[in-house]
Amino acid sequence: MSGVTFSVAALWMILGASPSTPVVQDQVDLIEVNHYYDSQGRLIFDQVIFYEWSQSDARFHVTAWRLLKSSWQVPRKRWSDxxxxxxxxxxxxxxxxxxxxxxxxxxxxxxELVERDYLPREYRRGLTPKIEAVAHTEN
Structure with a gap:
């Protein structure tokens, strides 16, 4: 079994997914892992923020974010590309x-909260809705 095949199989097992589990895939220009601390230096939460580059504004805009609940959510580099x-x-x-x-x-x-001044949440692209992935696997 190749290293890539083994890694994919291990990920499926860890996440408790079966081969028929739909996968929702998105692409962004930038992923940020942010550790937010209070004024006393205590960790409040960790989050993953997804950004797209805005050509017209010449800056990154938040498209979505999620709380970082597991070390498996930490972005990992794909050495292939x-x-x-x-x-x-x-x-x-x-x-x-x-x-x-x-x-x-x-x-x-x-x-993410600061970015709402530049692009309010209702104007963000967001991530692909889960319903689309489920519909693709049923067809």
């Missing part, structure tokens, strides 16, 4: 997001 990928169980599907770039930050402000 240099991209970063994060995968987690999202209800009855697996969600996988690939980013061209990745950064890790430690802040005393919530970057």
């Amino acid at each position: 240099g991209a970063y990928t994060t995968t987690w169980r999202d209800g009855d599907v697996l969600r996988s997001v690939v980013g061209k770039n990745m950064r890790e930050t430690w802040t005393q402000h919530d970057p």
Whole structure:
């Protein structure tokens, strides 16, 4: 069994998925792992923030975010193409997001909240709805 095949099989086993479990896949320009601390330096939460590059605004805009609940959600580098990928169980599907770039930050402000001043949540693209992945596997 090749290393890649073994890695995929191990990921399926760990996430408790079967080969028929739908996978929702998205691509973004930047994935940020953010560690948010209070004014006393205590960790409040860890989150993964997904960004797309806006040509018209010449800046990254948040498309979505998720709390980092497991070390398995930490983006890992794909050596085949240099991209970063994060995968987690999202209800009855697996969600996988690939980013061209990745950064890790430690802040005393919530970057996702600050970004709402530039692009309010209702205007964000978001991640692919789970219903689309389930519909594709049923057809």
